[in-house]
Amino acid sequence: MKSVAIIGSGPSAIYLLKNILLGLENASNQIEEISIYEKRALPGIGMPYHPETTDIHNMANISSDEIPFLFITLEDWVREQDAVFFEKYDIDPSKINGSTLFRRLVLGEYFHSQFRLCCEKLREMGVNVSVNGDTEIIDIHYHETYCNLLSNVGQIFTAQTVFIATGHQFNVRDDRGEKYFSSPWPISKILPKKHNYHDFSIGILGASLSAFDVVASLAHRHGRFESVDNRFVYLPFENTEAFNMVLHDVNGWLPHLQYEQQSALRKVYRFIDKEHLWALVDEDGFLSLDVFFDQVCRPVLHRALLKDEEQSLAQDLLQPEFKLNDFIERMARKHEYQNAFEGLEVEMKEAEKLYFEHQPSHWKENLDDLMFCLNYHAELLSAEDYLYYKETMQPFLMNVIAALPIESAKKLLALYDAKKIDLIAGIVNLDQISIGEKVQVSVEDEQKSTTLDYDMFICSGGQKDVELEEYPFPSLIASGTVSAALKRFKDYSELEAPEESFNWVVKDDIQYLKAPGIAITNDYSLINRQGRAVENVYDITFCHAAGLRPYAYGLQACATTAEIAVLHWLTALNKPSLEMNM
Ligand SMILES: Cc1cc2nc3c(=O)[nH]c(=O)nc-3n(C[C@H](O)[C@H](O)[C@H](O)COP(=O)(O)OP(=O)(O)OC[C@H]3O[C@@H](n4cnc5c(N)ncnc54)[C@H](O)[C@@H]3O)c2cc1C
The missing domain is CATH 3.50.50.60 (FAD/NAD(P)-binding domain)
Known part of the structure; x- marks a missing residue:
């Protein structure tokens, strides 16, 4: 059977x-x-x-x-x-x-x-x-x-x-009392009881879609949004004067906005077929990110940027010395603002216009397809490229591709106008959070370290990678039926000494990175x-x-x-x- x-x-x-x-x-x-x-x-x-x-x-x-x-x-x-x-x-x-x-x-x-x-x-x-x-x-x-x-x-x-x-x-066991939540899920746990308000300041780790879920759910419990001239105005309820939310994001970025697409569905082999992709694999069995960018992404993004009327960027992509990292930096910089909410206001006008005129954002859509393709071949990346992907590319991609619906952006702006929301850039060190009468959070940016007090703190950074040790079926781990994902280093000799964040494994004299x-x-x-x-x-x-x-x-x-x-x-x-x- x-x-x-x-x-x-x-x-x-x-x-x-x-x-x-x-x-x-x-x-x-x-x-x-x-x-x-x-x-x-x-x-x-x-x-x-x-x-x-x-x-x-x-x-x-x-x-x-x-x-x-x-x-x-x-x-x-x-x-x-x-x-x-x-x-x-x-x-x-x-x-x-x-x-x-x-x-x-x-x-x-x-x-x-x-x-x-x-x-x-x-x-x-x-x-x-x-x-x-x-x-x-x-x-x-x-x-x-x-x-x-x-x-x-x-x-x-x-x-x-x-x-x-x-x-x-998401593990509810990682929550600490009624003040510190390791994730917002199930969301009922962070909401005030009927006829009660969170009349205090709430810290939210993350500024992406999960964080916006928290913002939306809490905002609707403490006031209402009224539609006025294609915008929203936020009207707080009585006795909620002290209710406000502070988002924390490493870079101080809000997500990019929802964009129109030419093709709604991603395809692994939209821009290169399997055979040609495998032909890019080198003699050591690696698909190098640089090669993937040069051979596959560069021409696609060049065409896309021309269609988006981004002539100068499209020109840059024709220069071989303009690399993947340059592309990410340029695109990230375009989205960087002194004040992220004012930036959102600017981007919203543009996004709304394009969206309602059905004009696609070709570079974003094509980048999504390219990364979808890379994903299904990511076993071919070396440990070095994988680390670059995780540390540099992933935050950028998540910010661009996990786009915020325009309606949600309007609500964010209404909350900002009503002084009910703020965004702080910097790294929140979760290991150093202390919970007493308040949740004390230290935030580090390039210049200084600041300590902030919240009555409630909600980690809303989305799903974390699950490590082998956290795998939910212990007998599969114990019997060795399941094993850790390993990534071979391309050039181990160039690496001086294991950094703290590296997880090294040596097998048959070959050094591997223990990937999540x-x-x-x-x-x-x-x-x-x-x-x-x-x-x-x-x-x-x-x-x-x-x-x-x-x-x-x-x-x-x-x-x-x-x-x-x-x-x-x-x-x-x-x-x-x-x-x-x-
Ligand atoms: C807040 C949030 C919003 C999202 N919004 C979107 C969106 O708008 N669009 C989009 O495309 N994607 C969205 N996603 C991404 C999301 O990952 C996918 O849409 C989708 O839910 C993934 O489906 P899944 O079946 O893999 O996992 P899940 O949706 O998590 O489903 C897994 C199921 O397995 C059950 N389960 C788990 N463990 C066990 C067990 N040991 N025994 C028995 N049952 C078990 C769970 O109860 C659950 O029903 C969102 C993700 C989050 C966290």
Whole structure:
């Protein structure tokens, strides 16, 4: 019997199921049983879209056009809903289109419906599908041909193949009392009780989309936004005079703004095919970032910048001495302002104009595609390039690509005008936070170190990479079925001595960097301590494999990753090969 277990039932699991269904439709049926395990009572939703974690005021930053297709588009699905639904989520059905951004809870309801439909369709194909809500899998015991899954209430389930799709890992245990929160999730924990206010100053670590969720949820509990002449005005409630929020970001940046795109869906091989990409790999097996930039990114970005009428930058890209680092520095500098909110105001006017005229920002869109491509080949990067990616490129990319919806930017500006929000640049050292009557936070910038007192402090920097030691299935670690992601140094001799942040491993006289998370094959099978693929355990959880797949954010990555893993699995089951749609 071919039995499959899927741990988790968020979007990654839903795209797994959809790809399994497609595989079965294209080939003879060999899968008899699929068991889905979800720790929450309500399955088929995912952490950011779930009513247990998120809040009515938290918006999605992805539109219907950008969500990889399931069985109906989000746009059409919302149109089919009734008046009660529209009222609940404040939707004007006459204004829905493919670019509408909905509240995240709307996406949750949509995913839930698609999950149920997918399970039904699989059952119609003769597969025995069981959905086990309220079932957290806390360990996996690996045997050569099967695995035993242990649940939080002591049940043991057996499956021949296991897909791990457990998604976000935010640990409430890391919170400290009612004043310091290691993440805002579930968001209900940071909100004031009914008829109460947080009439004090709240520090928020991060200034990206998660931080904006916190800002939106708290702002709506302490006042209301009124729409005036295409802007918002924030009107605080009585007795909330002392309520205000201070964002902390290393660079003092607010995110770039939502932009129009020519193609809503990312493609791994939009600008280079697999064969040509592999031809760029050097004799030592590395894909150098410089080579990738020169051969793939440079011509694409040059064309994109010309279309965006950024002539001078486009010209610079024609100079071979203008390198990746120069590009990042130039683009980052364009987004740097003495006062980030005033900068946001300037950028918003421009973004709004382009957005409503349907003029794409070609360089941002193409950069996203290029990085999507790099992500699915990041195992080829040397340790040196990987470190450069993590330390320099990633903060820049996150700032550009995880774009803030224009509506959210308007709310930020209204809060700023009402003196309810501020942004401080500098490094917050979390190890030095002290919690007494107040949460005392020290912030270091280039010139000085400052200590600030907050009544509440919320770390909202988004999902951290999960290290091997934090991997949620301890027996897989103990048995060596799972191993650390290692990155080979290209030129170890040039490195003087291990820096503190480096994590070094020496194996067979070769020096490796211990990258975050676990080792996986290109098809998402685990790699064991002996370096062999564990063919019947796949892990498609983006934060588990950040060392090898560092740019796997959002629903489009969930869909592509699920497709790769299922394709490999079904091929291994001797299915006729399936065409990938990347
Ligand atoms: C605040 C926030 C907002 C976001 N907004 C967007 C957005 O607007 N657009 C976008 O494209 N992306 C967004 N993302 C990115 C997000 O990662 C993906 O959209 C998507 O949720 C990832 O799906 P997933 O299934 O991999 O993980 P998750 O959504 O985290 O789902 C994993 C599921 O597994 C379950 N689970 C976990 N551990 C176990 C266990 N041991 N046993 C059983 N069940 C388990 C969880 O309960 C959950 O249901 C956002 C992320 C965050 C944190």
